[in-house]
Amino acid sequence: MSLIEILGAVLSALAVWLTSRRSMICWPVSLAAAGLYCWIFLQAHLYADAGLQIAFSLYxxxxxxxxxxxxxxDGRIRVRRPTNRTLVNGMLCGAAGSAVWAFVLARFTNDPTxxxxxxxxxxxxxxxxxxxxxxxxxxLLWIVVDSAYVALFISRSLYPTAILYAGFVLLATNGYRLWKPDTSARPSSVLPS
Structure with missing residues (x-):
């Protein structure tokens, strides 16, 4: 456990909480947290997760x-509804990305998982x-992903990060409760569609 990991955990939790509240300040806080976690994951040999922090920064x-x-x-953002096709294509993109990343990590890194x-x-x-x-x-997707991350981080002895991700599961549950789509909005098929 390091001070950087604790600071990254605090900033990450704050960013997710602010996102669930649909507050614009979530973005600069998220950027700072991603930078810290990129460093943390590189140190833990979680290369895909370190790269993920760079992708998060771009997002x-x-x-x-x-x-x-x-x-x-009121300063909050409008929640949108995706089409079923958008949801299915997102899941398929995730599966394809998983296969490619797993091959690269298994072949070219010392990532144990x-x-x-x-x-x-x-x-x-x-x-x-x-x-x-x-x-x-x-x-909903964050609830599933973050629950699995808890186990991964425990296996890597990243206990503050495991606690953070357990908290993320609770924050994601609250985010789902708070994010009610505009009932007049039509489903959206913006990428990935």
Whole structure:
């Protein structure tokens, strides 16, 4: 356990809480947390997760701009509904990404759990994409992914991070409860579709 890991955990928890509240400040806090966790995961030889933090940083920049355009008068963002096709294609993209990442990690790194690391990374990217698109279903996917991450981080002795991800499961449950889609909005098929 290090001070950087504790700070990363605190910032990450704050970012998810702010996201569940649909607050724009979630984006700069998320960016700081991603930078810290990139370093933490590199030190733990979780290379896919370190790369995931770089991808998260790019999504944060995109999401920050995208949410800003969709802000309501009260400062919160509009929640959208994806089509069934969008959801299925997101799951298929996650499966394909998992296979590619697992092959790369198993062949070229010393990652002790390449399949788990790759699968959680791929589906985290799908969930982050759904978050930037403002889909309520992002929270359901985060509940599944973060629950699996708890076990992974315990196996790597990253206990503050495991506790953080257990908290993420609770925050994601609350996010799903709070993110009610606009009933007048039509389902959206923005990428991945």
């Amino acid at each position: 944060v920049i995109y999401g920050w701009q995208h949410w800003r355009q969709m802000e309501k008068h 390449p399949v788990t690391d790759a699968t959680l990374t791929a589906y985290s990217i799908v969930a982050q994409c759904w978050d930037t698109m403002r889909y309520r279903e992002t929270w």
